[in-house]
Amino acid sequence: MFSESAFQDPRLCRALLARLERALGGRSLRFMEVCGTHTVALFQSGLISMLPASVTHLSGPGCPVCVTHDEEISMILDLAGRERVILATFGDMLRVPGPDGQSLKHAKAGGARVEVVYSPLEALILAKKNPDAVVVFPGIGFETTAPTVAAVLLTARREKIGNFCVLSLHKLVPPALRALLDDIREGETKIDAFLLPGHVSTVIGLAPYAFLAERFRVPAVVGGFEPADILLALCLMAEQARDNAPAVRNAYPRAVNEAGNPRARAVTEQVFAPVDALWRGMGAIPESGLALRPEYADMDALKRFGVARSKSSSPKGCRCGDVLRGRISPPACPLFGKKCLPASPVGPCMVSTEGSCAAWHNYVEYQ
Amino acid sequence: MKDTLLLDAGSGGRASRRLVDECFIRHFDNPLLGRMDDAAFIEDIRPPIAMSTDAYTVTPLFFPGGSIGTLAVHGTVNDVSMLGARPQYLSCAFVLEEGLSLELLDRVTADMARAAKEAGVLIVTGDTKVVPRGACDKMFITTTGVGGVFADPAPSGRNARPGDAVLVSGAVGDHGLTVMGSRENLSFLTDVASDSAPLNRMVAAVIEQAGPVHALRDPTRGGLVATLNEIAGQSGVSLVLEEEAIPVHESVRNGCSCLGLDPLYLANEGKCVCILPAERAEAALAAMRNFPCGAEAARIGEVTAAGKTPRVSLKTRIGGVRLLSMPEGVPLPRIC
Known part of the structure; x- marks a missing residue:
């Protein structure tokens, strides 16, 4: 197996930091990452504490749990409370509070059948083992998660497993980036460059990001998750900015093929179709989500259970939306570290370990 | 207190501590219980x-x-x-x-x-x-x-002093990852096994050969980080660890990386943390390494004066710094 530890080499990192300083030449760089794994990697490796003072890191809408809208959380809680339903979910959804502060943990403690699974396939196995119940899997995640969910839906269809369905809340990264840039208001600090998500890019490749450089003139670099990967991506961003030559580049070639993974995309397209979707803090974004195609309606939890969307608003004072747009850093939220703590999260950016508020709270001496 | 009990209250993190404080300590409070060490000193x-x-x-x-x-x-x-x-x-x-x-x-x-x-x-x-x-x-x-x-004075989480060395008796995270892997049938976790082992003979040898130690604790639920945060809080000191020095088995590191878990937060059942004056650290390590359960013992950091509040921080492999904060609840694998 390829050793990732080579990309944690302190000497390599120091050399890349020097290259970054040279490329910056005293200019500042506000870069945004849009992947929860990048958020964690930046903090966990300590890299954030070593970046030049003129580099500002913003966490964008890249944590699947964090971008899940209140209305969507309500739908999940609604399903968990139904008779004869087993809600099979990834673990980090358990703590996300709905509009009334209750989470799946509370639902579970109150008797709802909530099971943590590590993959959608496990949810399907759970359905086979529990023919008396319907297993509902909330499909949360980006282009990376959607193909595996699609593949499991196809398996369920092939094996005629009738008691399995998916609540598809999948989201697509490029439309969110477009909305983010479209929406930057006059006088607001802009985003100088994007650190593009390594995992998502393994599936979609580089082409869907072309508009970033062409239309918005923003450098965008796909990066891996080890410190040297991230530093190399930052160097390429700073060099593009210095040369005024924005482009979409791949600094993670050991994992990301520029054309992405056509087979994974084909499976996704077979089962899902793009729809408008709600993003926390960003509202509705056209064609930024995935819904099951009509021919899979029997496995669509939305249709099968007639889940109603109820209007809800974010908790009072919660500024997760501004955090996700890069408008503020987590400590600038009035609730951060006071009313909103990992123990009693108000907004989802504090819930998920990949959320930027949780990362600031857990890894940074901010007080 | 919340109306109903959540699983987090059994995690060894902050949620457990709140339950203990708000219910058990409140009702049972006495000086022996109040020491909050791994065992009562009678x-x-x-x-x-x-x-x-x-x-x-x-x-x-x-x-x-x-x-x-x-x-x-x-x-x-x-x-x-x-x-x-x-x-x-x-x-x-x-x-x-x-x-x-x-x-x-x-x-x-x-x-x-x-x-x-x-x-x-x-x-x-x-x-x-x-x-x-x-x-x-x-x-x-x-x-x-x-x-x-037999130790005089008996070690306590309240006795860590600035300048002390922080030792761990071996690699961390094995037990927590193994149990999670067996419970969930995670087939990619192959070469991991629990470290479940008795430490009494090793601990006796450490104290006999290196002299009395300031603090001893076995980092079970909540892992190394929860245990060290407890000691930092009880002693009113800060702890600085070196990531490079903390022993973690390659299989555990890889398994954790797949699941988005941090081995420093996972339970151990055959390891202890030992905090003692730096000049006796080598003698204690030598004593540990004579036992199979202490073969990978390492000096992983030092105790410093607390800043504004007691903290545990980590000097990372690449030379950065980050906090190791007290976990909240049960470690949950992430959406990947």
């Missing part, structure tokens, strides 16, 4: 004794490297040992579910007997309750251990 029986109790529940009952039976002995033996005591006697109470396979019960009991023999302790009293099917999950075991305290 001075008015002469010579002083250490006493500790622990309830064991684990799914599955058997996992690579151990079982609920080995945990029930090792866990309590280790807690008593952390007071610089020689655990001698254990009690055990079984809560068994109606319909439990007697063969299973026999295997668990045999594991307990082997573990007790290996640790040199006797199981001298016990109790059995059988509850209707569904009232417990197969079996719960509670053990209590006592032993004479």
Whole structure:
């Protein structure tokens, strides 16, 4: 197996930091990452504490749990409370509070059948083992998660497993980036460059990001998750900015093929179709989500259970939306570290370990 | 207090601590309990004794490297040992579910007997309750251990001092990842096994050869980070660790990386943290390394004066710094 530890080499990192300083030449760089794994990697490796003072890191809408809208959380809680339903979910959804502060943990403690699974396939196995119940899997995640969910839906269809369905809340990264840039208001600090998500890019490749450089003139670099990967991506961003030559580049070639993974995309397209979707803090974004195609309606939890969307608003004072747009850093939220703590999260950016508020709270001496 | 109990209250993190403070300490408060070490230090029986109790529940009952039976002995033996005591006697109470396979019960009991023999302790009293099917999950075991305290002064989480060295007796995270892997049938976790082991002989050797130590604790639930945060808080000091120095097995590192977990937050069942004056660190390490359970012992950091508040921080491999904050609840794998 390829050793990732080579990309944690302190000497390599120091050399890349020097290259970054040279490329910056005293200019500042506000870069945004849009992947929860990048958020964690930046903090966990300590890299954030070593970046030049003129580099500002913003966490964008890249944590699947964090971008899940209140209305969507309500739908999940609604399903968990139904008779004869087993809600099979990834673990980090358990703590996300709905509009009334209750989470799946509370639902579970109150008797709802909530099971943590590590993959959608496990949810399907759970359905086979529990023919008396319907297993509902909330499909949360980006282009990376959607193909595996699609593949499991196809398996369920092939094996005629009738008691399995998916609540598809999948989201697509490029439309969110477009909305983010479209929406930057006059006088607001802009985003100088994007650190593009390594995992998502393994599936979609580089082409869907072309508009970033062409239309918005923003450098965008796909990066891996080890410190040297991230530093190399930052160097390429700073060099593009210095040369005024924005482009979409791949600094993670050991994992990301520029054309992405056509087979994974084909499976996704077979089962899902793009729809408008709600993003926390960003509202509705056209064609930024995935819904099951009509021919899979029997496995669509939305249709099968007639889940109603109820209007809800974010908790009072919660500024997760501004955090996700890069408008503020987590400590600038009035609730951060006071009313909103990992123990009693108000907004989802504090819930998920990949959320930027949780990362600031857990890894940074901010007080 | 929240209306109903959540699983997080059993995690060893902040949620557990709140439950203990808001319910048990509030009702039971007394100076011995208030020390909040791994075992109670009972001075008015002469010579002083250490006493500790622990309830064991684990799914599955058997996992690579151990079982609920080995945990029930090792866990309590280790807690008593952390007071610089020689655990001698254990009690055990079984809560068994109606319909439990007697063969299973026999295997668990045999594991307990082997573990007790290996640790040199006797199981001298016990109790059995059988509850209707569904009232417990197969079996719960509670053990209590006592032993004479030989360390003078006895180590305590309150005794860490700036300038002390921080040692760990071996690689961390194995037990937590192994149990999670067996429970969830994670087939990609192949070469991991629990570190379940008795530490009493190793601890005795450390104190005999390196002299009294300031703090000793076994980092079970909540892992190394929860334990060190507790010590930092109790002693009013900060701790700085070196990532490069903390032993973590390659298989555990890889497994954690797949699941988005941090080995420093995962439970151990055969490791201890030892904090003592820096000049005696090498002697303590040498004593640990004479035992299989201490073969990978390492010096992982130092105690410093607390800044504004007691903190545990980590100098990372690449030269950065980050906090190691107290975990909140149960570690949850992430959406990947």
